[in-house]
Amino acid sequence: MGQGFINTYGGWLAQDATGIVPSANGFRVATRYLGSIGPVYQAHLLSLDPAGALPAWEPMPGVGNNAFVQAMCAGIASTAFIAGSIIPADASTHDGLLVKLEASGAVAWIAQPELAGDEQYFCVESVPDGGAIAAGVRAAGAGHDVWVTRFTANGNVLWSTSLGSTLDEEAYGVSVQGNDIMLTGRQVNFGGTTDAWFARLDLAGNALMTTSWGGADDEIGRAIKPIGPGTFLMAGSTLSLGMFDQTEQRTKESVYLIAIDLNGDTLWTKAVGDTLYDRRAFGLDIAPNGDALICGERSGVTGESDALAYRTTNTGTTVWERAWDLGKEERLLAMLALPDGFISTGWTFDASARQVLLVRRDPNGN
Secondary structure, three states: OOOOEEEEEOOOEEEEEEEEEEEOOEEEEEEEEEOOOOOOOEEEEEEEOOOOOOOEEEEOOOOOOOEEEEEEEEOHHHOEEEEEEEOOOOOOOOEEEEEEEOOOOOEEEEEOOOOOOEEEEEEEEEOOOOOEEEEEEEEOOOOOEEEEEEEOOOOOEEEEEEEOOOOEEEEEEEEEEOOEEEEEEEEEOOOOOEEEEEEEEEOOOOEEEEEEEOOOOOEEEEEEEEEEOOEEEEEEEEOOOOOEEOOOOEEOOEEEEEEEEOOOOEEEEEEEOOOOOEEEEEEEEEOOOOOEEEEEEEEOOOOOOEEEEEEEOOOOOEEEEEEEOOOOEEEEEEEEEEOOEEEEEEEEEOOOEEEEEEEEEOOOOO
């Protein structure tokens, strides 16, 4: 396999990695960058060789300040998409932001649809025509709904649509299989708790299914990937189905896995956890053999966390679990399966700064 490593990158204040894709010379990482010059967030692109060395870390040309990078995905022909939002200099609300990168890493185009209200993209997935589906949330009045936009290969908006009800919904994960778009996120109930939320659209933007799944407490869907024809796996977290800690007199948060079909029927669900730690999943990818690779965090003490990675079978049986403690807090947000293992990225926080964290390991997590 390629050389394994655990690396951190950055300086003072905050640098978060929110997505990673392969490149011809290694990897590209989308980063939300708050440096020591100027109190504004910027969109930066971190380029790495296969061993994690740092060839370049530069601002993305044409993307202004107060840009909040949230997700990244690979496109066709070694292109890539970076999704998030931006607050224009003359505004106080977010506009959705999508950036397409050429195979070289250069910016091909920047799309920033200007609409009334507040729009943010939290997830993105490419489509075979060279475009992408970006999804997140829109608040145009009281409450907010899921907001989904399909972009063409040239950066034009093909369609946008909102999905929601009298409750509040947000989308955090999107996947495309054939003519189907599957979304996951959360739905806020009238009592204030949240359920894991799902929706299916076709590539023309027609809503075909919405459903939610949860118990008496909080559930949330963070990532979703196809695991078979018409079958998808969601990774997130649950407070309803975890193990009860007698010492703390509460249910520990657990990684939540749901296999779901195109009709919204659940094929199986599983809560992965114990009474020692709270566990949360944020990223998901599928290994070459069909296993699920999941990343996130675990915490045993309030205000502290360790970076966390799992490997499970496609029916949710845990193959292994690994955790890494580099300081006070760590969180892995994005997972990329490789032919010889995986690479995952997020952030680590100590007493002085929050920096990009990158973990590369073999198929056994070592």
